[in-house]
Amino acid sequence: GQSLEQPSEVTAVEGAIVQINCTYQTSGFYGLSWYQQHDGGAPTFLSYNALDGLEETGRFSSFLSRSDSYGYLLLQELQMKDSASYFCAVSEQYNFNKFYFGSGTKLNVKP
Amino acid sequence: DVKVTQSSRYLVKRTGEKVFLECVQDMDHENMFWYRQDPGLGLRLIYFSYDVKMKEKGDIPEGYSVSREKKERFSLILESASTNQTSMYLCASSSRGQGQGTYEQYFGPGTRLTVT
Numbered sequence: 537g538q539s540l541e542q543p544s545e546v547t548a549v550e551g552a553i554v555q556i557n558c559t560y561q562t563s564g565f566y567g568l569s570w571y572q573q574h575d576g577g578a579p580t581f582l583s584y585n586a587l588d589g590l591e592e593t594g595r596f597s598s599f600l601s602r603s604d605s606y607g608y609l610l611l612q613e614l615q616m617k618d619s620a621s622y623f624c625a626v627s628e629q630y631n632f633n634k635f636y637f638g639s640g641t642k643l644n645v646k647p
Numbered sequence: 648d649v650k651v652t653q654s655s656r657y658l659v660k661r662t663g664e665k666v667f668l669e670c671v672q673d674m675d676h677e678n679m680f681w682y683r684q685d686p687g688l689g690l691r692l693i694y695f696s697y698d699v700k701m702k703e704k705g706d707i708p709e710g711y712s713v714s715r716e717k718k719e720r721f722s723l724i725l726e727s728a729s730t731n732q733t734s735m736y737l738c739a740s741s742s743r744g745q746g747q748g749t750y751e752q753y754f755g756p757g758t759r760l761t762v763t
Binding site (some may be wrong): 578623632 | 687
């Protein structure tokens, strides 16, 4: 089976940097994805990591350490519109297109 | 513009009714997914289809079935709705493969189902 752990809620101020962690346990890990979901909206894809290291996309970066079964999403220069829930999701080697999602982290950005 | 549509935004059904949730994607994706989303539990995979007429169970298939007769359409069926199936249901699609862009899932707007 699979299990993913991420903090349930994080609060930060506008302009700051915040890191959302995700630890996972899975048989035959393949890749880690991150999704953003605003209240009332659909999840939207942010990033994908299959190899160790940091992937940067604008203000957002995602990191993976396969040996530690750990990843994080880093949000820089926080804006009010970044207030949303963030989900990590893992896929497995035997079926790399099928993802299992964590329970999500609600990010509150304060002025 | 990529698009996943779901037949209803809100649905109210009675216990014991048969319920059909429809999902259509226009991206020619091989993979389609049904999730349910409940507060504090994240997205839980109900069923996954990787091709027409092909399906795999997810984490919580009990009480649900699916149908994929055409590539663009994936239906979720609640054979006999129960109150514990009250939830938000999200459909998603993705390309099949290992290359760039095949990992991104595109989600529909969701159907909020209430079973009374």
